[in-house]
Amino acid sequence: MRRVVVVGGVAGGMSAAARLRRLDESAQIVVLERGGEVSFANCGLPYHVGGEIPHRDALLLHTPDSLESSLDLDVRVHHDVRSIDREGRTVTARDLVHDVDVVLPYDALVLATGADPIVPPLPGLDRPQVRTLRTVPDADVLRAMLAAGAQKAVVIGAGFIGLETVEAFRRRGLDVTLVEMAPQVLPAIDAEMAALVEAELRLHHVDVRVGTGFAAVEDSTTDHPVDVVLADGSRLAADVVLLGVGVKPSTALARDAGLELSDRGAVVVTADQRTSDPSIWAVGDAIQVIDAVTGVPGVVPLAGPANRQGRTAADSILGRARTSQPVLGTAVVKVFGLTAAVTGPTSRRLTAAGVEHHVVHLHPGSHAGYYPGAKPVHLVLLFTPEGRVLGAQAVGKDGVDKRIDVIATALRAGMTVDDLAELELAYAPPFGSAKDPVNMAGFMAQNILDGTLRAWGPDDLDGFGDDVLLLDVRSEVEVEGGHLPGSYNVPHTELRDHLDDVRQAAAGRPVRVLCASGFRSYLAHRVLAQNGFDSASLDGGLMTLRAQRPGLVLQRGAARMPGQKAPVMAS
Template identity: 50%
Template sequence: MTTPRTYVIVGGVAGGMSTATRLRRLDENARIIVIERGEHVSFANCGLPYHVGGVIDDRSALILQTPESLGARFALDVRVRTEAVAIDREARTVTVRALDSGDEQSLSYDALVLSPGASPLRIPIPGVERGLVLRDIADMDRIIDAATDAHRVVVAGAGFIGLELAENLRHRGLDVAVVEMLPQVLRPFDAEMAHIVAQRLRANGVELHLGTALSGIEPDHVVLDGGAATLPADLVVLSVGVRPESGLARDAGLDLDARGYIVVDAHQRTSDPAIFAVGDAVVKQRFDGDPSPVWLAGLANRHGRLAADAIAGRPHAAVPALGTAVIGLFGLTAAAVGRTERELRDEGREIRVIHTHPTDHAGYYPGAEQLSLKLIVNAGTDAILGAQAVGGGADKRIDIIATAMAGGIPARGLADLELAYAPQFGSAKDPVNMLGYVDDNLIDGEQSVQWHELASRMAEGWKLVDVRTADENALGAIPGSELITLDSLREHAERLRGERVIVTCKVGQRGHTAAALLRQYGVTVANLDGGYTTWRAGTAAVSTP
């Protein structure tokens, strides 16, 4: 009989535990040791904000497995409150220290898996030690204890975790302000899409201080923008980003990228062939663009399985990460996949951008909600580079587009997807299909203008024509536009012959009809993409203090 192999896994939760349990299924005889610095080796970290707000009432529901349950089912040697302090690559040993006793032990390994995760950043400002962070169960307990006697909370950071905490602290009845250095919430979204989320937050009592720096934390207030202003606060939560816990890998001489993330190949193998790495401390190959960190639980689980498969001699290569993510805030769903328009334009890429604002299911069926969709396309190849959705059914549509991206379906091909339809679930032409139809029109020569391009086009002499009804126009119109309703447009088409015209409606659909009509009268015409709705969100996003 062959000598049983020994596998040591540093770090639990999604990546580490996926590796450990997969290895056991592949190798019943192996010795598998899991080292976890914290008190809990397997917990639902994505659920932590929701226990803070009482949405998840039972704290124990967040603890998925214990050392005892993992030992009973998978014969794993799980050691919590134990820290890996050094790796000897030549000897293939890792030194671990029991945090309670200080005792150290050297563990030999045939394969070592690093899943240390990423820890919340603590920005170098006065009083930063007063700020709480959220990474694990103990952090969650500290926030709940502090919130019990708090009235006014400041959350630093408007990313996914920061906003989820803001929502749940509001559920507790606290006054909440969010301070964010960027001029918008949710970096993976473009400004006009993020503005919809910001509106929902404000409508539910969350103060937003965007484009604002947190400069200091005092016992009863925070300091903003170097002393320009203060906000009262008896609880401060920091959610301003993370850093990889890659010190162990660095000390062992493993390759890291410029940001300190562990570099791995397609099988999660590091620069040492006996050491693998998974999870938030690892740089991922993106489907478009340079490798970068992607902090998603689904990827951590998948890559843990891939590492185990490679160790067991049945390797499968990781596919490039799309970065598909979703958040729910006060009943509003926002989801995104891939690249943003902001990033791609900064890179000088040639892209097409499409905005639509359909309802999430048939408008005649009760309960239909508006859905705002954005699709970003490579102008040369028609490859989908990214998408964003805010509103009813956002998660479903982004999942469809992410699947199309993974399958190499071009944007035009979205029109051909056969999607489930009944009035309570969608429309005969699903919102995803409609994105494909719009892209098809653009490929065939229809021109569009983005909301942020409108002012410069009008300065160049383009005429802006609003084809909505007079009642719609009276409720709000783009400055400098002329009202010519769609139903009366033919009567005015001759006088527009030879002009350069941008047509606009509420969401772009009537604008498409107007553009098709005017082109046949010899008018150079473009449609304002997403219509007045997108223009209003975009201009509000860049002008809101």
């Protein structure tokens, strides 16, 4: 009889245990969990705090009893594993209820010890108002604080948990300030996409402080119990402070046992989840994973990979050949009415890893524009100069998760932008367009690569002086609402009739075309390029540019027409 001990009874650990039982009815399977709950809905915690999930029981997907009756698992909660005797193949766990040590022998050991919230070494974080949100008791405490009348919350960290907790607090009527050290919210996506999320937060009256470190939690100067002190010296009164600055692998047990760890303290495993000890497997947030695109090792605390790693570990323990895939980091978050999703590395991370890449931005509708309810899907696609898909991000009110899932599948398959262009996705007016946003992204990328589309972006803007002609091809009405200072205006529908005027105004200078979303400027660019101009089209149009450059000031009123003399302009 095979004896298996699983340390950690959520996600990866429980997946391993369940799969093991389904494959091996005779094994003795013991699951040891330090906390009081197993198999709970970690990802549901913010929604329980916010009240969308009103009943605590809904988070408890299984109990030790239900796991015993359904899967014949010996699940022991409040058991904190303190040490592994690799030589003797035993683990020693502290039974926290009876305060005794239990020694369990194993033939195979699965470490699913997860990750712990990072608590920076700053003063005052041990105060009772400062909380993290990782377990059901964490949620209990936050709910109790809200029930007791908390009014002001400060959330430190604008990652997934931070943003979900911001929404939960706002839903419960609290004033919320969100503090993030990075210059943007949601560092998992690129800045110009995160700007859309930040706008949604502000729309919902969240006080967003990006690019701001926090320094301490101190005695109150108001009638709220504590002050959060920021690096810039400002003080925020708070009833509750949520610390959401990330997690770190919880691997003290593995370290003490002498298992190989990465320099970030994650357990190093093979593709079949085996650690440096062939009798010990590890899964989930505690382990090091390989980025599928960059090949860079890292930690990716996500539920999906954890669950699949558990399944792989079970198969591996039983000698079935199965390996886990490198991780894409596909993720999604709901932020009030908006959805933000990503697959693969960001442009920032690709650059850091030295991966040469192109970027296209587009803003197609979630479904056919003539059918009611279509919303823009703000989409960015990253790809190599050879056309291989590297990643994508999307933000919008509808259809965002679908497009990212499609591209995540394409990314896993090693598809190219040509493949995206030819994907045959389900179309009817309520669901998409005959040319789906993913197809459109493929088309644009093809056009970039074969030179049909030449793009310019915000970095070029910085270099612009009088040495280029900025040509806004939107309608006059749109231009009057706000345009780039110094730009000329010819609506794209009139461009062919004004080519001579443009030529005269350009006087040999390059023409940089722009419109709202990048489509009309693409059409105009094609006209200009084929008429001998050095032209390029603004990638993603003003919509993307304004997200990239939040400080950008547009000028109201009519812009110059190329046939006209330039008006006298300030600047």
